[in-house]
Amino acid sequence: MGRSVDREDGPLKVTGAAVYAADHHPDRLAYGYLLTSTIARGSILGMDTGQAAKAPGVLAIYTPFDPLKLYRYAKEENAELTPPLQNTDVRYYGQAIGLVVAETFEQARDAAALVITQYSAQPPRASFTDGMPSATPPPSGTSVVDVLAPGVTSIDEALAAGDVTVTATYSTPAETHVAMEPHATTAFWTADQLTIYTATQGVRLVVDRLTETLGIEAAKIHVINPYVGGGFGNKWGMWAHTPLTAAAARALGRPVKTVLTREQVYSVVGHRPPSSQTVSLGAARDGTLVAVKNDGVSGKSASNNFYEPVANLSLALYGSANLHVSRKVVTLDVPVTTIMRAPQESNGSFALESAMDELADKLGMDPLELRRKNDTPIRPSDKLPWSSKHLQECYTLGAERFGWSRRSSKPGTVTDGDWVVGLGMATATYGASRGEASIKVRLRDDGRAVVSGTGADLGTGQSTVFAILTADGLGIPVARVLPQLGDSATPPAANAGGSGSTSTNGPAVQLATDATKAAMVKLATEHDKSPFKGQEVTFSNGEIRGGGRAMPFGDLLTLLDVPAVEATATSPRSPVRDHAFRSFGAHFCEVRVNRWTGEPRVSRWLCVVDAGTIVNAKTARSQIAGGVIMGIGQALLEDLRVEPETGRFGNATMADYLVPINADIPDIDVEFLNYPDTLLSDLGARGIGEFGIVGAAGAVANAIYNATGKRVRDLPITLDKLL
Structure with a gap:
């Protein structure tokens, strides 16, 4: 710990072996393509989908006039207040107003170009500078905070008492994240069970939001996303393409994949405000x-x-x-x-x-x-x-x-x-x-350790941190640790955001490693076939030691015909x-x-x-x-x-x-x-x-x-x- 360790996922990424959300190709895969608005404010009067529906390969076209039913998913303030296609209102240029699904991406894209949309448009409020004179208090939270010394009645009084003062106004424009990986979702259903691959900073975030918007139990949703091609906050929220893709896959009874175009990444998903x-x-x-x-x-x-x-x-x-x-x-x-x-x-x-x-x-x-x-x-x-x-x-x-x-x-x-x-x-x-996080560590009979949790690695090196802390606790080389992140079926670790991944997940990895060592010691001292049965033993440098002998944990598991030993531990939120x-x-x-x-x-x-x-x-x-x-x-x-x-x-x-x-x-x-x-x-x-x-x-x-x-x-x- 503390030294310079190569990223465990580096070779996979530079050789193209890392599988991202858009890289999945299940059998009978269909492709979605978003239709987006070309006005910023107003309403949709009609959408002529006739020619598009006749285009080669088209399987379905969903619009506000023929929608996929979605419910609100606004647990967090950065989520859209209205799910896509549930009404004809247009709130911004580039808003998702439809989804074309076809046999190939090109067929879906070409058919989308044939849809004719009629609007009733209103002038948008689009200039931050023009809106400054009418700025209002925020929708939630305190609008003014004063911390004043005793006897001081206002901040202006305190400023006036200063020997030297400066006052200036500073501005920053809107910015966007420009992650290398475009947002993508691949979804398929097995009976009433949803499996979804989607670019996200936390698979638990997706489970929570899909539970709301699809109206199904969390236990029926499996989200997988081990690799993320950059996020910077932009893959924290759930954007329109994800619930639409999942709902379309359910309606069509076959897998559907939707990948946003680069231009759509600038509008369908969020940006930093000015x-x-x-x-x-x-x-x-x-x-x-x-x-x-x-x-x-x-x-x-x-x-x-x-x-x-x-x-x-x-x-x-x-x-x-x-x-x-x-x-x-x-x-x-x-x-x-x-x-x-x-x-x-x-x-x-x-x-x-x-x-x-x-x-x-x-x-x-x-x-x-x-x-x-x-x-x-x-x-x-x-x-x-x-x-x-x-x-x-x-x-x-x-x-x-x-x-x-x-x-x-x-x-x-x-x-x-x-x-x-x-x-x-x-x-x-x-x-x-430091929030609450749970991590599982599993010792296998091949001498390797697996450390798993629902966290995400956006290119930050979080998976390598998991490997280092596990290896450090077990006393084995980092190369013998296999980190597994980005799977909602694993213990609930911290999502990647707020600079809290290592500070939250790290202590949980350490606790899980200690718990797994204790489980291994227990097995060694209690199993009938164990050469350490009934002895006082310790776990050190990847070995069980006691009675004047030492044996690597993988060799002992093989001897006992036990495939693996594992333990899950939870690190609580900081009580300080x-x-x-x-x-x-x-x-x-x-x-x-x-x-x-x-x-x-x-x-x-x-x-x-x-x-x-x-x-x-x-x-x-x-x-x-x-x-x-x-x-x-x-x-x-x-x-x-x-x-x-x-x-x-x-x-x-x-x-x-x-x-x-x-x-x-x-x-x-x-x-x-x-x-x-x-x-x-x-x-x-x-x-x-x-x-x-x-x-x-x-x-x-x-x-x-x-x-x-x-x-x-x-x-x-x-x-x-x-x-």
Whole structure:
């Protein structure tokens, strides 16, 4: 544990042996193709399916006028409020309004093009900027949070008492996830039992939602999804194609597979909403914060209730006696808004970290020293102490390794030929938690161990973490452990989201490993054929030891003619309520901006991480680097553009929605402090999957200011804003 271990699923993925949701081809498979709306708001007056129904290979066409019966599946706020095809209302451009099923994908696609739809259209509410003046409190939760010092009556009073204040408004556009694997579902029924392969961040999520929308018992649903080709939050919800495919397979009595086209992935499934934040900071002359005011506004789709309370980070990061956060939403006729890597905190940190730099500039203070000054051992909002925090060490180590002392305090003074060079930094952080999880470990007579649970591996390395922890507990090589994730028939482990997989599932793997060792010892001492019967034995390094002899567990199982021994254990939710949990760290980056073209280039990056125990250094570094890369994309490239008149996403292709590629990214240096957080669990691991993106865009913006003297407050920072 803690060393760099190759991913156990790596060879399968690079050789094409890993089987994804769209790779299943059961006998008599038919293919579904979604029909989607071409207006953003209104209703469907009619759908002429006559020509399509006569097209070659067509088996069925389902529309609101000939629907598959589905029930509401809104257990979570990021699910659509209305299941597909149950009425003629249109709530966004690209909404699923029909499903064509045919013998081949091409036949289904071509028939879909023959369906003629008539609408009654209304102008959509599609502009976030235009909707800002009429922003409203969120549909649920508190709209305003004030934490004020005794005797202070308002946050504005506290700001006025500061020696130095800054106020600025920062905005971020809508973004989308662009996972490599398109969303796909393959479904078939055996009598009244449903088997479904679908791209998801948790098979238990799918079981719960299909139970609702199909109106059947959970015990009759088997969801399988061992491999996920990226998710970033976009495969947490259940989207229209999944229940439609399952219902069509039931109606037709044969397997059906539906794979979304790349354009459909931008509309049928969710996206990160746009945001706007006005941040005001008040400080004493020495840089001590006396007031933090953050008024945040998020976009929200009319089709669900998810929004990002982007101002929330101001309640958790820097110490101040006076805090104010407000939350409002702008409801839009756009596709569903949903979670995306570090929801609220990715956008929230851009504003807060930019504002901290602006305050440092006005104070004439080093931005790193301002952050040091306002580091706090307690959570500012409720005064709970942090369970484990070594942020100051992150600052110190990062500054030394990156060469922060060479940063010029005067913007635009460091040049390299045609490039101006700037350094920026920001605090990285993300919340930590430990939920309940169950895991099974099985020792087999071939000397291998199987560790299983319903968790998911989105490319994060979670399956390798399972293997490492099991191997570590049993004292055997990692290569002899077979992890099995993504099967709803296995014990209920944590879904992949909220940076909680390892922190929740890891302790359960350890408990299950210990329980299986105890079961093996019991078998060895009680089985009539066992050479260890009646003796005191131990389990160590994969062997049963006692009475002066040792035998590998596989050999003993073979001798006793017992195929396997297994045990399941459950790790409970964290009982600690008197501490707060969060991972912390520091980003340092160098950006070069071409003086003639305005082109920004990130040329160096260091992230120092305090995230508790690191189980696998190799995949952990990859997770941090992945988050940083998404943060660079957020800072410089990503902008999901909606056409205000039509409500259509105008750049819904991988050619037009820009994300970083290899040529955009420098080597990313990652350093882990590796201090176990034993208040969270005996394992001591906190989440890191979303950590790396938080603060990254702010660090880039701050470096660009240091290079050019231009403060860009509206993402992305494109060339035109720097010319």
